[in-house]
Amino acid sequence: MARSLVDILTSHASNQPDRTAYRYLVTGDSGGEIQDISYGRLAARSRAVAAWLQERGLAGSRAMLLYPPGLEFICAYLGSLSAGVVAVPGVPPRGRSQNHRALTRMRRLMADADAQVILGGREVIAALGTMAEHLPELAEITCVATEDIPDEAAGSWREPDLTADSVAFLQYTSGSTSAPRGVMVTHGNLLDNERVITERMGHTPDMIAEYDHELFVSWLPVYHDMGLIGPVLNTVYLGATTTLLSPLHFLQQPGRWLNAVSRFRPHTSGAPNFAYELCLKHATPDLLDGLDLSRWKVAFNGAEPVRAATLRRFTETFGAVGFRREALYPCYGLAEGTLMVTGATVGVPPTLIEATETGPHAGAEDAAAVSSGRPGAGTTVVIADPERQEELPDGEVGEIWVGGASVAKGYWRNALATRETFRATLKDANGANGVNEANGQDSGRKDRTGRFLRTGDLGFLRDGELFVTGRLKDLIVIDGRNHYPQDLELSAEMSHWSLRPGCTAAFSVDGGGVAGGPQDDVAGEQPVIVAESAPEAAGEAEKVIDLIRSAIGEAHGLSVRDVVLVHPGTIPKTSSGKIQRRASREAYLAGTLAVVGAPATS
Template sequence: MARSLVELLTTHASTHPERTAYRHLVTGDCDGEIQELTYHRLALRAHAVAAWLQERGLAGSRAMLLYPPGLDFVCAYLGCLAAGVIAVPGVPPQGRAQNHRALTRMKRLMADADAKVVLGDRGVLAALDGMAEHLPELGRIARVATEDIPDELAAGWREPELTPDTVAFLQYTSGSTSAPRGVAVTHGNLLDNEAVITERMGHTPEATAAHDHELFVSWLPVYHDMGLIGPVLNTFYLGATATLFSPLHFLQRPARWLTAVSRYRPHTSGGPNFAYELALKHADPELLDGLDLSSWRVAFNGAEPVRAATLRRFADTFGAAGFRRESLYPCYGLAEATLMVTGATVGTAPTLLAAGDGAPNAGEADAAAVGCGRPGPGVTMVIVHPESGQELPEGETGEIWVGGAGVAKGYWRNALATRQTFRAELAGREGRFLRTGDLGFQRDGELFVTGRLKDLIVIDGRNHYPQDLELTAELTHPALRPGCTAAFSVDAGTDGERPVIVAEVAPDDAGESQKITDVIRGAVGEAHGVSLRDVVLVRPGTIPKTSSGKIQRRATRAAYLEGTLAVVTEPAV
């Protein structure tokens, strides 16, 4: 058993040096340019980066990783771990077109992590130089394009002294309900969560061998926990192969995802619910005729609410291409637990609960709750009343608390937030727990996530989950973009709190705006028994989202109150 991922660099390089660790589809297409990295080459490049960092005495300090999609990020990330340097994955700058929000986030991360060096490629460093006036922090931070670090430096690498409690990297949370915070993930956290992912997703030696070691296909951003801890690091942990490509290439042509799954036939691939919706939107007969999805065993769905209707439609539509309903794999996790907490049972269709089965607030349009599986080995999960702190019986909704070796050390240099979030205690239970801020209930040991504690909409004493209102609104008209609707409440004076719906539509549908508004009001009123204070239709890309695609409801609410939303108006006659 490896004591850290660093040990596995040497192990994999010696046992299967010529096996492909990662391939990168440069254009997003299987028939386009492809770059590959063997385990021998991966170890060489990671050790070279590590030696460069060690030569400069940077062990224990923070390195900001700013890379475009590609294989250089993986070498740099593992190089940081191998040097005892704390990696800080970030979103690379987009040159002079870098928007204000992204620039502000980058500055905040640099300052909060107290980064001493920036690792990137030549293009990223040139873009940073062009933004020097907006990033005065760069004046005190060393920068290196890692492709300029020679292979020969690898010979000078020295194995660092690491313990399970040594911080490996800072995963800055996506900030769906608050400002991003740096989660301090240790080497022990990483090993434990990789074991959880391996067990829950059925990544056995037999399964990987049956897939010729093709484990993942992924377009997920590697600077985010789902894309990094899952496809990148679980592949490395098991010495398997992953096919990676850019999130932008997926968004431009969602069919590329399923085409890559069909071509490379991995065991596992997935993403947030919106990705499945996008795939469905572009599922024309020509695409279906060219796909073979029969080898896809785990189609994971997480990071945002999992929709029962999406699961059903995906299985029905892509069944024609060999996809099996039993491959649908809802799961639940968060950066504060490194990544995975619960996962479905491989080879078993998801559990869908309607109101008659004990799920709250079910509507006719969709099952109310989708089972996200059971905790992985060594993971403790309990449902707790968020105010009294009392453990709740099965079937009752409360806050999800998590314990185990995969729960991160805390928030970087934020003792108060760490104490509030990571140090919860529960009568009758040993150890401390992570308060996730997520709401859910258990049935037969399986977790059903129902919403976010801070996003709850309380109208006339009744709780409404915003995602329920959002789903109802989205289903009313084809012009509404899936996964691009935000529901929140505002103070309506003597009427108390009242909900608002903000939904993205294409400008071409502006002529339908009044009709769309009316059908949303009617559908939400009928399904949920609430009267909307306002319905606002906005241009695509207006609603802020986190790096993993979660709707930032509080930020949308703030923009609504400030009057800064890009509203779509009906043209004058």
């Protein structure tokens, strides 16, 4: 039985050395230059990196991985694991143009992880050499371009002594509500979550054979859990083939993603909701004419709120080229759970709860709540009252708690946060039956004993399916009523064509006065909306603001304190595309928002 992905890679290299593990689209274009690597070559390069680390006595230490998109990161990541070194994926620097915020994050991660070595591509290592004055700690850290490690080094590789509890890597959280923390993901966590992904996404041996081993197409950043644990590591876990392209190449031309899916015909591909919106925005007749999406079986959508409107429009637009509604696959996960917690059922359209059932958007089909699916086998999902820490019945909103072997070990060198987040217990463990009597399906709600991960996310269960409603700390409470910022943001975005989907922040401020905002004598918290607006609508700013106010007043019964329209791309987001509402609120209070329309006054 495999103890780690290292054992699995060794097996693939022996049994299918010539099979392509990954191909990389160098220019992002399916018809352009392609680099690929076989399982035999992947194992050899990983062992060369591992041997280099072992010879320098670095087993057990932390190695920061700084790579541009491409295949070298994968060799370094698997090389670190093969050496018994804890990998720390990071965002590579961009030379002298690196901004202050990115440098601050890099410094924080290097210090927190106590990294003793930096592995990177040649250009990255060269760029680090020019940044000594900004990162003086580099003087104490060994930096190496792994391309320069010779193949012959693999001959001295020694198999590491790994157990299920050995830490494989630190996944630093993207920090949507707090400073980044290093999640300790063990080898056992990785294997269990790959099992969950495989089971929930239907990655069976028969499917792999049917698709000729073409498993994923992905442009997702590999330094983030969604791009790493899913497309990259599930490929190694199953011995399949995956096509990769750069996130930048996707953002430049979103059609490249769909072209790659059309050409390489994988079973699975996906991204956060905003990526589907970008594809819709660029869905020209020329793009559609060249696509065939009929083989796309799992189009996963996670990491940020899944919009019913996006699912509908994507199906309507790309149904003409073979995309099926049954391929839509909302899912939910987080770094602290390694990645996947719940996922839809393959081949079944997503479950929606119409707005008439959920409240303020009565009659608005596009505002329906979207199910994130069911837990994987062995994963327990509980909805708990965050204060009383008692389980809530189906349909009631509370904090999402998760149990199972995929739940990570804790936060690196942060015992207090680990105890608060990873060691929760239910005060009343007499939960509901773990089997849904209506359909006989396991709801993932059997075990009520033991410790749970407190996700900080809000949601509810219905017929065994999870519906995510927001973040606990982002909850807006006005006059004793709870309002989810996602609901306010959706109402705002639906009010005018110029408002960019997934680029609105709703939060509350005290009524006593704000720098750059209106002043009044109203006590208590009041909602504020900050929304990115298309530049061509700058002349309609007042009209757009009025429409936002009306939409939120009508749908939620709220009087909005302030509405601010800002330039595209200026609302703070995490590396996974989640809105940073706290950072947006701080910018609003400081008067530093990039305003394109004058703020309206109450």
